[in-house]
Amino acid sequence: MIEDELRATFARHEQLVPAAGPVRSAIDRLVVRRRRRRLAIRTTGAALAVLVAAGVPVVGRQLTTAPPVGPAPAGSAPADGPLNVLILGAEGSAASGYRADSVIVAHLPRGRDRVFLVALPRDLWVADIPGSGAGKLNTVLMAGGRAGGGPDLAAGARLAARTVTGVTGVPIDGTAVLTFAGLRNVTDAVGGVPVCLPQTVRSRHTDRRFPAGCQRLDGRAALDLLRQRYDLPDGGMDRDRNAQRFAAGLLHQVTGTDLHSDPIRLAALVRAAGAGLVVDGLSMSELLALLPGLGRAEPVGIGWRLSDTRDENGGLRLDPAVSRSLFDAIRGDAVAGWAATHRRNVTDLD
Numbered sequence: 001m002i003e004d005e006l007r008a009t010f011a012r013h014e015q016l017v018p019a020a021g022p023v024r025s026a027i028d029r030l031v032v033r034r035r036r037r038r039l040a041i042r043t044t045g046a047a048l049a050v051l052v053a054a055g056v057p058v059v060g061r062q063l064t065t066a067p068p069v070g071p072a073p074a075g076s077a078p079a080d081g082p083l084n085v086l087i088l089g090a091e092g093s094a095a096s097g098y099r100a101d102s103v104i105v106a107h108l109p110r111g112r113d114r115v116f117l118v119a120l121p122r123d124l125w126v127a128d129i130p131g132s133g134a135g136k137l138n139t140v141l142m143a144g145g146r147a148g149g150g151p152d153l154a155a156g157a158r159l160a161a162r163t164v165t166g167v168t169g170v171p172i173d174g175t176a177v178l179t180f181a182g183l184r185n186v187t188d189a190v191g192g193v194p195v196c197l198p199q200t201v202r203s204r205h206t207d208r209r210f211p212a213g214c215q216r217l218d219g220r221a222a223l224d225l226l227r228q229r230y231d232l233p234d235g236g237m238d239r240d241r242n243a244q245r246f247a248a249g250l251l252h253q254v255t256g257t258d259l260h261s262d263p264i265r266l267a268a269l270v271r272a273a274g275a276g277l278v279v280d281g282l283s284m285s286e287l288l289a290l291l292p293g294l295g296r297a298e299p300v301g302i303g304w305r306l307s308d309t310r311d312e313n314g315g316l317r318l319d320p321a322v323s324r325s326l327f328d329a330i331r332g333d334a335v336a337g338w339a340a341t342h343r344r345n346v347t348d349l350d
Contacts, residue, residue: 080110080112081110081333082107082108082109082110082333083107083108083173083174083290084105084106084107084108084170084171084172084173084330085105085106085108085172085173085174085175085176085282086103086104086105086106086157086160086161086164086172086174086175086176087102087103087104087105087106087175087176087178087247088100088102088103088104088141088157088160088175088176088177088178089101089102089103089178089179089180089183089226089243090141090153090156090177090178090179090180091179091180091227092141092142092179097141097142097145097146098141098142098145098153098156098177098179099122099138099139099141099142100122100137100138100139100140100141100156100160101122101138101180101226101227102119102122102226102239102240102243103119103120103121103122103124103137103138103160103164104117104118104119104120104243104244104247105117105118105120105164105168105170105172105330106118106247107330107335108290108293108294108297109333109335109336110333112293112294112296112297113296113297113298114297114298114299114300114336115251115294115297115298115299115300116300116302116330116335116339117244117247117248117299117300117301117302117347118302118303118326118330118335119237119240119241119243119244119301119302119303119304119347120137120164120167120168121137121236121237121240121304121316121318122136122137122138122236122240123136123137123138123236123315123316124136124137124167124315124316124317124318125137125315125316125317126140126163126166126167126315128166129143129159129163130159130162130163130166131143131159132146132159135315136315137163137164137167140156140159140160140163141153141156141157141159141160141177142156143156143159144156144157144158144159144160153177153179153278154278154280156177157175157176157177157278157279157280158175158280160175160177161175161280161281168323168327168330169327169331170327170330170331171331172281173281173282174279174280174281174282174286174287175279175280175281176277176278176279176280176287177277177278177279177280178273178276178277179276179277180223180226180276181276182272182273182274182275182276182277183219183222183223183226183276184219184220184222184223185219185272185273185274185276186219186250186269186272186273186277187217187218187219187222187250188218188219188272189268189269189272189273190250190253190254190269191253192216192217192218192253193216193217193222193246193249193250193253194214194215194216194217194249194252194253195214195215195216195217195222195225195242195245195246195249196213196214196215196245196349196350197210197211197212197213197214197215197242197245198212198348199212199232199233200212201225201228201232201242202228202231203224203225203227203228204228204230204231205224205227205228206224208221208224210225217246222246225242225246226239226242226243226246227239228242234305237303237304237305240303240304241301241303241347244299244301244303244347244349245301245347245349247299248299248301248349251294251299252299254269254291255291255292255294255295256295266288299349300339300346300347300349301346301347301348301349302326302335302339302345302346302347303345303347304316304318304319304322304345305344305345322342322345325338325342326338326342326345
């Protein structure tokens with residue numbers, strides 16, 4: 001009797017119970033969404049953690065004193081005004097110390113429509129390296145390391161900024177040092193870097209030939225190219241031009257692929273650089289904020305000619321009139337006009 005009543009009761013209420021299939025599907029979809037959300041939160045958090053702490057030393061802003069334009073206040077690089085970033089390619093090791101094999105001042109004008117890559121010869125003779133005396137420009141990283149008690153790229157970066165400002169009068173808002181090992185890893189991390197050469201370059205180190213024209217270089221090939229200066233018409237100055245071409249290609253790879261908006265890939269890039277990248281003067285957030293604008297900027301290379309002479313120490317001395325007018329143009333944010341009237345000093349990057 002009781003069993004019959006229970007069956008009748010279930011029969012009356014069965015039509016009120018929703019079908020199990022749709023309910024189960026809705027639960028499954030909710031579980032998947034929660035898992036994806038948690039994964040995204042964990043991944044983004046890990047990426048941000050890597051950007052902040054995975055091997056990128058960031059040291060305090062180096063103040064400069066070059067007239068007539070003073071530096072931005074500490075920790076506050078100009079958001080929309082002209083900006084000068086010193087880029088150093090460092091050859092050597094932590095055990096032996098580093099030399100500045102490539103020295104480039106990247107000038108971003110107020111309009112951010114171009115980025116002028118101004119190469120300074122590594123053999124430029126400097127009458128006064130602060131705390132070190134006279135010497136070639138490429139010694140500043142090692143001299144800064146000695147002042148810091150040993151091979152120290154952060155100390156070298158600060159001394160390099162002070163030295164370049166002393167030579168040019170150009171205020172440096174930030175410095176980025178990338179060792180050759182870090183450069184090789186970064187090049188591979190972005191999938192290679194496109195470089196267009198006006199002439200064939202043969203490596204004295206590996207006998208590899210880099211043909212004239214455009215090509216994509218992996219990290220090992222990029223390092224090989226950037227070390228070459230012998231058998232080139234202008235020697236070390238041609239090497240500096242190839243460094244400008246590489247810098248323009250790397251900039252295109254980083255900004256042209258929207259890498260700056262992808263925290264996962266950006267974290268992988270920073271991780272690839274590791275301890276081989278040192279940033280001084282600008283915070284990582286300030287550097288990252290520049291990337292979208294750089295993606296729209298046209299790179300323009302500026303360098304020197306063989307008419308610049310060497311002194312008795314084997315160091316280069318720049319043409320006084322040309323160099324003075326260029327450094328005045330950088331300080332006055334008028335490099336576009338200077339480049340238009342000094343075509344001999346403009347490097348073809350394409």
